[in-house]
Amino acid sequence: MTESLREAVDCQISDQTLSLSAQEMTRYIKDLAVFYGAKDIGVTPLQPYHVYSHIGRGTGDYGETLPVEHAYAIVFTVEMDFEMVGTSPYLPTSMETGKQYVEAARVAVQLAAAIRFLGYPARAHIDGNYRVIAPLVARDAGLGEIGRMTLLMTPMEGPRVRLGVVTTDLALIPDARKPDQAVIDFCTICEKCARVCPSRSIPFGPREEVDGALRWKLNPDTCFRYWAVVGTDCARCMSVCPYSHPDSFSHNLIRWGIARSGAFRRFALMMDDLFYGKKPRPKLGPGWVDH
Ligand code: SF4
Ligand code: SF4
Numbered sequence: 001m002t003e004s005l006r007e008a009v010d011c012q013i014s015d016q017t018l019s020l021s022a023q024e025m026t027r028y029i030k031d032l033a034v035f036y037g038a039k040d041i042g043v044t045p046l047q048p049y050h051v052y053s054h055i056g057r058g059t060g061d062y063g064e065t066l067p068v069e070h071a072y073a074i075v076f077t078v079e080m081d082f083e084m085v086g087t088s089p090y091l092p093t094s095m096e097t098g099k100q101y102v103e104a105a106r107v108a109v110q111l112a113a114a115i116r117f118l119g120y121p122a123r124a125h126i127d128g129n130y131r132v133i134a135p136l137v138a139r140d141a142g143l144g145e146i147g148r149m150t151l152l153m154t155p156m157e158g159p160r161v162r163l164g165v166v167t168t169d170l171a172l173i174p175d176a177r178k179p180d181q182a183v184i185d186f187c188t189i190c191e192k193c194a195r196v197c198p199s200r201s202i203p204f205g206p207r208e209e210v211d212g213a214l215r216w217k218l219n220p221d222t223c224f225r226y227w228a229v230v231g232t233d234c235a236r237c238m239s240v241c242p243y244s245h246p247d248s249f250s251h252n253l254i255r256w257g258i259a260r261s262g263a264f265r266r267f268a269l270m271m272d273d274l275f276y277g278k279k280p281r282p283k284l285g286p287g288w289v290d291h
Contacts, residue, residue: 001102005106005109014116015119026043037078040076040077043075045073046069055131070168070169072170072172080096080238092289095289105126111166122168124164126164131167137163139152141175147216148188148216158242186265193240198236203218
């Protein structure tokens with residue numbers, strides 16, 4: 001499905017231009033993205049480190065160098081279903097991944113088309129045709145922090161999201177990055193994803209300096225090799241993460257405490273281990289799917 005959208009990421013720009021203030025335009029574009037199906041949405045100036053150096057998959061010639069084409073990136077999340085993700089590493093989790101990649105692609109392609117219709121260049125970045133590193137763009141647009149499993153950790157769904165991006169020259173008001181020390185502290189003491197990872201691809205211990213920045217570094221080769229063995233995209237790390245719990249009153253109360261107190265973070269982790277286990281097992285999916 002996303003393959004059929006790959007050619008639609010960039011098309012002709014309207015010769016009529018709509019002029020609004022950057023503030024009005026930003027509000028309109030964000031509301032439009034939510035209307036199309038985005039959950040959270042942010043804007044950031046596009047930086048050289050957001051952009052892949054060369055074309056890999058997708059449209060264009062393999063190996064060609066990529067310029068920083070546009071001034072801004074609009075980035076949004078779509079939520080993955082908690083129950084389907086909980087079945088990981090079995091097939092229902094991959095069904096959910098596929099569904100949400102399509103959702104993110106649909107929203108991004110529609111949003112980029114709408115911006116071009118307003119008279120401004122815009123390109124959608126979708127599964128199989130990304131030219132930007134979506135988690136870095138999302139972090140800089142204030143949508144979350146990068147956690148131990150190296151995915152974006154959003155405040156409400158944790159890593160249980162997929163990302164879509166539209167880059168554009170439409171003048172927009174950027175959002176501020178929101179460094180989240182609570183997520184870094186929680187990931188430092190938690191290590192649950194590293195413990196359950198079947199391929200041992202997620203590091204234990206504190207963040208280390210990699211290419212001049214403090215971060216955890218996943219081993220993508222061993223992770224991908226496990227995907228090939230199991231025949232799905234695994235996602236055990238995402239499914240066991242305490243930040244992935246559903247949007248409910250009790251979990252939101254815990255999120256509130258985690259964001260505010262180091263002592264509460266330790267208590268919440270103890271409770272998570274007690275209720276869900278230090279190495280939670282895959283769950284059964286909804287009745288209609290059978291893994
Ligand atoms: S499972 Fe724990 S260590 Fe891993 S990303 Fe989630 S909170 Fe961080
Ligand atoms: S997807 Fe699976 S193999 Fe890859 S890092 Fe996560 S838990 Fe490990």
